Amino acid sequence: MSQNLLILINLIPLLLKGAVVSVEVATSSLVIGLFIGLFVGLGRIYGSKVISWFAILYITVIRATPPIVSLFVLYFVISRYVNLPPLLAGILALGISSGAYQSEIMRSAIESVGQSQMLAARAVGMSRIQAITNIILPQAFRLAIPPWSNEAAQMLKNSSLVYALSIPEILRQAQYVSATTLKPFLAFGAAAVIYFILNFGINRGLDSLEKKVKIPAQESVYSISKSRTSLVS
Amino acid sequence: MKAPIIKAEGIYKAYGEVEVLKGVSLNVNESEVVVIIGPSGTGKSTLLRCLNLLIKPDRGRIWLNDIEISAPYFNSNRVREQVGMVFQDFNLFNHLTALDNISIALRKVLHMKVAEAKERSLQELNNVNLLDKKDLYPSQLSGGQKQRVAIARALALDPQVMLFDEPTSALDPELIGEVLEAMKTLAEKGMTMIVVTHEMGFAREVANRIIFMEHGNIVEEGSPNEMFLHPQILRTREFLWKITELYGKHENK
Numbered sequence: 001m002s003q004n005l006l007i008l009i010n011l012i013p014l015l016l017k018g019a020v021v022s023v024e025v026a027t028s029s030l031v032i033g034l035f036i037g038l039f040v041g042l043g044r045i046y047g048s049k050v051i052s053w054f055a056i057l058y059i060t061v062i063r064a065t066p067p068i069v070s071l072f073v074l075y076f077v078i079s080r081y082v083n084l085p086p087l088l089a090g091i092l093a094l095g096i097s098s099g100a101y102q103s104e105i106m107r108s109a110i111e112s113v114g115q116s117q118m119l120a121a122r123a124v125g126m127s128r129i130q131a132i133t134n135i136i137l138p139q140a141f142r143l144a145i146p147p148w149s150n151e152a153a154q155m156l157k158n159s160s161l162v163y164a165l166s167i168p169e170i171l172r173q174a175q176y177v178s179a180t181t182l183k184p185f186l187a188f189g190a191a192a193v194i195y196f197i198l199n200f201g202i203n204r205g206l207d208s209l210e211k212k213v214k215i216p217a218q219e220s221v222y223s224i225s226k227s228r229t230s231l232v233s
Numbered sequence: 234m235k236a237p238i239i240k241a242e243g244i245y246k247a248y249g250e251v252e253v254l255k256g257v258s259l260n261v262n263e264s265e266v267v268v269i270i271g272p273s274g275t276g277k278s279t280l281l282r283c284l285n286l287l288i289k290p291d292r293g294r295i296w297l298n299d300i301e302i303s304a305p306y307f308n309s310n311r312v313r314e315q316v317g318m319v320f321q322d323f324n325l326f327n328h329l330t331a332l333d334n335i336s337i338a339l340r341k342v343l344h345m346k347v348a349e350a351k352e353r354s355l356q357e358l359n360n361v362n363l364l365d366k367k368d369l370y371p372s373q374l375s376g377g378q379k380q381r382v383a384i385a386r387a388l389a390l391d392p393q394v395m396l397f398d399e400p401t402s403a404l405d406p407e408l409i410g411e412v413l414e415a416m417k418t419l420a421e422k423g424m425t426m427i428v429v430t431h432e433m434g435f436a437r438e439v440a441n442r443i444i445f446m447e448h449g450n451i452v453e454e455g456s457p458n459e460m461f462l463h464p465q466i467l468r469t470r471e472f473l474w475k476i477t478e479l480y481g482k483h484e485n486k
Contacts, residue, residue: 120324122287125313125342125390134341138328215328216370 008186011177018173019194025091025159025169030152032095037102044103045110046132055103062100068161070097075165090162098155105151109144110136142213149206153199160195170194236299238263238425239316239394244283244293246276253279254290255449261394264423268436271446272472277429280446281396284427285316298393314342317387321399323379325371325386331358332367335386343390357385361415377408381415388419395419397428433476437461445469 044055062070074093078084084092113136121131163171170191178187237260246254253276261267269277282288284295286302286309295303302312326334335354339345345353358364361381371379380400387395397416401409413435420426420439430436436443437457444454445468453460453469461477464470 116320116322116324117326119287120320120326122310123285123313123318123320123324124338124386125310126338127310130341134337135326135328142328216373 004183004186007181007183008190011181011187011190014173014177015170015190015194018168018170018191019198021087021167022156022159022169022195023198025087025094025162025167026152026156028091029094029098029159030155032092033098033102033151033155036096036099037106040099040103041106041110042132044107046128059100059103062097063104067094067097067158068164071161071164086165087162087167090165090167094155094158094162097158098151101151101154102148105144105147106140108147109140112143113139142210142215145206145210145213149203149210152202152206156195156199156202235263237261238298239284239427240296241280241284242294244280244290244295246279246283246288246290253449254283254293256293257446257449257451259444259451259454261425261427263393263425265441266420266426266428266439267442267444268440269427269429269444269446270431270433270436270472270476271452275447276449277446278398281318281398281427281429284394285318285396286312287318310342314390315392316394316396317390317392318396318398319380319383319387319400321402323371323376323383323403325379325383327371330368330370331363331374331382334371334382335389338386339389353389354385357389358382360388361385375408376404377411380404380408380412384412384415384419394425394427397426397430399429399431401430401432431476433461433473445472447472 040055040058043051044059047055065073071090071093074096075086075089078089078092079086117135117139118131121135122128126134159169160171162169163175166172174187174191178184181187239259239261241260242258244254244257245252257276257280259267269280271277279288283290283293286295290303293303294301297312297315301307302309325331326337329337332351332354335357336347336350339350339353340347355364355367358367361384363378363381363385366374366378366382371382374382384400400416401412404412409432413432416426416428416435417439428435428440440457442454443457443460445452445460445464445466447468453464453466460469461473464473
C-alpha cells in the first residue's frame, strides 16, 4: 500500500505537467471555436444565402465525423501546407471542430432571444448590426452559458485526443507512467481524477458566471425547475 | 392646405399565396389621431409596419413629409427616428433597466453623450410617471408599466408620428386605463398618432378619424360620429354593433 502511495507521489508532478498542457490545449481550441462559432452562427442566421449555405456545409461535415478523425484529417492537411508544430496544429484542428458545435449553440441562443427583440431594436432606429451587437448578442450570450459549459467540458475531454499527435498532455503522461511503473490503474486512475477536478472547477466557475450576469427576476428555461420562488407577475 | 404628414398609396403585400394588403391608400395630417379598427388578421398590423418600413410592401409608395421613404435606396433607419412604434407585446429590451431601455436608443441611434442621454431618459420616464422604476428590469414591471416605458422609449427620439399596434391588447383590464391615459395626453399635446386598437371608448373620445379595415382593404372611414352613428356600409355596421354590444356589456358591469 505504501509502495503505491510512493509511486503516486512521484507521478503526480508528471501528471500535473500534463494537466497544464491539457488545459492549454482545451482553452486555446475553445477560444478559436468561439470565434469561429460566433462568425458561422451569425452568418447562418443573418447572412446571405451563399454564406448560410457554407455555414451549414461546414457544420454538417464536422458534426458527422468523430473528433479524432477530424483531428487527423485537419492535422495532416494543415501540416502539409504550413510547417506547424504538432501542438499548434492540434489546437487549430480541435478549434475548427469545436467551432461547428459552438455555432449551433450560438444559433439556438440567438433564436431563443426572439425576433421581436430585433423588431423593437429596428423600430427605434438601430441598424441590423447595432441591433445584433447591443440587443441580441448580450441576451444570447447569457442564454448560451449552460450549453457552452457543456462544450467547455467536452473540449477538455477532447484535448486527450491530441495524445495521438504525441503531445504530452495528461493522457500521454499517464500512458508513460503506466508503462514505466506497470501500475496502469494508478496512472490512469490518477489521470481520471485530475480530469474530474478540472471539469468540476470549470462547471462551477461557469455556473457562478451565469448567476452573476443573470437578468434579475427573469426565469430562463433552465432555471424554472430549480427555482422555488414564484414568477413575478 | 398643408400636405399630409404621412401619405400611403396602393400598398400591396402578400406572403406567398396569402394577400395581406390589397392596395391600401391613406393620408394622415399633422396632429391627427387616426384609429384603425377591424377584425384580427386583416392587415392592420402589417399596414402599420409598412409605414415605418419594418415591412417592405411589395407594391405601393409611402411619403413622410413629402419625402418618398419607400424609394429603393432610402435609409430606412432614419425613418424610424421620425416614426415611433409601440407594440402589443411591449418588446422592451430584457437585459436593460427601464432607464437604459430609453437611453440606449438615444446613445446608439442619435449618438447622444451618456450624461445627456441619461437626463433625457429620466425626463421621458417622468412624463409617464415611472421615474421611481428607472432601475428595474422589464421582468420586474407590470404590463401597464412595461407599455408606458415602451411609449417613453419611442417618444425619446422625438418622432413626428407615433404608431400604436394594439397597445392594450395584452394587458389586464385594470392596467389598460393607465396606458390609454398616457396616449390621450400625447394626443392632447398634438402628436400625430395612428392607432390600431379594439378600445372603442378611446376611439370615440380621442380619434379624429376612424378607419375600418377588413381582408386587406379599407372598407370605410370617417369621423367617430359618422362611423359610430351613421355607418354607411353594412359590414361596418355589423362590426361596430358587435363590438359596442360587447363593450356595452363590459361598461354596464
